[in-house]
Amino acid sequence: xxxxxxxxxxxxxxxxxxxxxxxxxxxxxxxxxxxxxxxxxxxxxxxxxxxxxxxxxxxxxxxxxxxxxxxxxxxxxxxxxxxxxxxxxxxxxxxxxxxxxxxxxxxxxxxxxxxxxxxxxxxxxxxxxxxxxxxxxxxxxxxxxxxxxxxxxxxxxxxxxxxxxxxxxxxxxxxxxxxxxxxxxxxxxxxxxxxxxxxxxxxxxxxxxxxxxxxxxxxxxxxxxxxxxxxxxxxxxxxxxxxxxxxxxxxxxxxxxxxxxxxxxxxxxxxxxxxxxxx
Amino acid sequence: xxxxxxxxxxxxxxxxxxxxxxxxxxxxxxxxxxxxxxxxxxxxxxxxxxxxxxxxxxxxxxxxxxxxxxxxxxxxxxxxxxxxxxxxxxxxxxxxxxxxxxxxxxxxxxxxxxxxxxxxxxxxxxxxxxxxxxxxxxxxxxxxxxxxxxxxxxxxxxxxxxxxxxxxxxxxxxxxxxxxxxxxxxxxxxxxxxxxxxxxxxxxxxxxxxxxxxxxxxxxxxxxxxxxxxxxxxxxxxxxxxxxxxxxxxxxxxxxxxxxxxxxxxxxxxxxxxxxxxx
Numbered sequence: 001x002x003x004x005x006x007x008x009x010x011x012x013x014x015x016x017x018x019x020x021x022x023x024x025x026x027x028x029x030x031x032x033x034x035x036x037x038x039x040x041x042x043x044x045x046x047x048x049x050x051x052x053x054x055x056x057x058x059x060x061x062x063x064x065x066x067x068x069x070x071x072x073x074x075x076x077x078x079x080x081x082x083x084x085x086x087x088x089x090x091x092x093x094x095x096x097x098x099x100x101x102x103x104x105x106x107x108x109x110x111x112x113x114x115x116x117x118x119x120x121x122x123x124x125x126x127x128x129x130x131x132x133x134x135x136x137x138x139x140x141x142x143x144x145x146x147x148x149x150x151x152x153x154x155x156x157x158x159x160x161x162x163x164x165x166x167x168x169x170x171x172x173x174x175x176x177x178x179x180x181x182x183x184x185x186x187x188x189x190x191x192x193x194x195x196x197x198x199x200x201x202x203x204x205x206x207x208x209x210x211x212x213x214x215x216x217x218x219x220x221x222x223x224x225x226x227x228x229x230x231x232x233x234x235x236x237x238x239x240x241x242x243x244x245x246x247x248x249x250x251x252x253x254x255x256x257x258x259x260x261x262x263x264x265x266x267x268x269x270x271x272x273x274x275x276x277x278x279x
Numbered sequence: 280x281x282x283x284x285x286x287x288x289x290x291x292x293x294x295x296x297x298x299x300x301x302x303x304x305x306x307x308x309x310x311x312x313x314x315x316x317x318x319x320x321x322x323x324x325x326x327x328x329x330x331x332x333x334x335x336x337x338x339x340x341x342x343x344x345x346x347x348x349x350x351x352x353x354x355x356x357x358x359x360x361x362x363x364x365x366x367x368x369x370x371x372x373x374x375x376x377x378x379x380x381x382x383x384x385x386x387x388x389x390x391x392x393x394x395x396x397x398x399x400x401x402x403x404x405x406x407x408x409x410x411x412x413x414x415x416x417x418x419x420x421x422x423x424x425x426x427x428x429x430x431x432x433x434x435x436x437x438x439x440x441x442x443x444x445x446x447x448x449x450x451x452x453x454x455x456x457x458x459x460x461x462x463x464x465x466x467x468x469x470x471x472x473x474x475x476x477x478x479x480x481x482x483x484x485x486x487x488x489x490x491x492x493x494x495x496x497x498x499x500x501x502x503x504x505x506x507x508x509x510x511x512x513x514x515x516x517x518x519x520x521x522x523x524x525x526x527x528x529x530x531x532x533x534x535x536x537x538x539x540x541x542x543x544x545x546x547x548x549x550x551x552x553x554x555x556x557x558x
Contacts, residue, residue: 110459114461142420143421147484152460156461179424180421181431205425209488211486221425
């Protein structure tokens with residue numbers, strides 16, 4: 001239970017202050033932050049809140065969106081990624097989650113977009129390295145290939161990450177995004193030393209109407225979390241386990257109740273039997 | 280244009296008789312049939328209709344659903360697949376499209392479900408072989424992994440197909456299902472001699488509310504059809520190119536208009552410039 005981290009998106013209506021308080025009330029030791037609510041609170045104030053509460057920041061979401069062709073918009077994005085790296089430093093986390101972006105408007109050249117992601121990471125890596133921040137490439141479910149993330153498999157993310165030192169460019173293993181992948185055992189083993197974040201949430205059916213809000217609480221869907229957690233364990237990952245759920249129904253629920261349910265389901269579906277501590 | 284085939288699902292409200300007439304009116308030479316409307320018409324009558332109209336049957340959809348654990352339900356499915364093979368023979372097509380099925384209710388053992396697909400194909404292959412029918416394994420977009428098709432990549436489908444003669448077990452390359460796959464060039468090349476069907480439709484955004492009806496007309500979305508068609512060409516495939524679109528808006532449109540649009544978009548987005556004949 002000590003590795004369990006609340007990703008802020010799971011309790012989307014909480015600001016940083018409320019989420020920090022909620023974690024403390026629930027006895028959690030870690031939190032995953034998002035830049036928008038951090039900006040709302042002010043970066044320095046957000047850093048102070050998590051520090052004073054004694055919480056680890058397991059990750060900062062998100063940098064990325066690196067698929068635009070060269071030009072002013074791409075330059076702006078690169079600058080914004082540098083700011084995100086600085087914010088990660090200020091918040092005390094080494095893990096900046098990178099959502100790499102979809103195809104540019106009207107553009108069908110998928111291979112080109114993927115190459116520009118690799119190029120963007122290469123451009124940002126030295127800046128991240130100097131500041132001790134690791135760019136954590138998040139392969140996304142192929143559902144999002146067109147409009148959110150052109151990296152569709154862990155293997156593909158590793159192909160890019162391996163061009164850089166392991167503590168500069170890593171990968172995110174998010175059960176929702178990777179559970180279907182027939183290569184997953186081999187690729188998680190290959191990711192040894194590069195797993196920057198392990199995130200859990202479920203794949204539920206019938207598929208909710210909004211693709212972005214289609215994730216479910218562990219146990220409500222089809223994913224074998226224990227199996228994937230053991231693969232990640234076997235690859236040497238011993239960091240925090242974040243619960244990140246985009247779901248309209250959960251967002252409409254009292255956030256303290258969501259956190260309580262999250263703890264219960266984490267013990268029931270993610271931990272091995274016997275690992276679950278007394279509540 | 281001679282290779283263009285209307286998959287019945289694209290004009291979902293047409294029965295076999297209407298779809299056959301519609302193909303003839305539009306000057307098409309091939310049609311992809313579905314078992315339900317074929318049963319509605321009667322298999323013998325459907326066979327007579329396509330034969331009298333001089334149409335090729337490019338495929339019959341669908342066999343499959345082979346993920347159930349051993350027991351009476353699985354035996355029924357195997358029997359039903361044998362009937363589907365017989366129907367393919369009667370309709371004059373060698374291509375039976377196999378939608379392999381999702382996870383059984385409440386079952387999270389994805390590897391086990393995938394193994395049962397391989398076992399089911401091995402059980403059906405001799406029956407198909409004796410009758411000259413090819414089981415065409417359709418890898419499906421990972422979006423459908425939980426509830427429709429546990430084969431998520433072309434590579435995975437080929438792993439199973441290659442355990443059998445190439446004219447007994449083949450694969451379907453459907454642009455909607457495979458366009459995102461970073462391995463697609465290598466896997467289509469590997470599929471040489473096993474491509475039983477090439478189907479086209481587009482990936483559109485924003486993602487429609489119903490996952491099953493999320494496909495779009497070529498040109499309305501993000502897929503580079505010409506690129507994928509050339510890969511399939513280079514792998515030696517010279518059979519029909521089926522347009523199969525599940526889309527509520529198209530289904531509400533006059534089917535003759537849908538067919539006309541399909542021909543136009545096929546010329547514009549799938550064929551090379553200069554390949555398009557005079558209308």
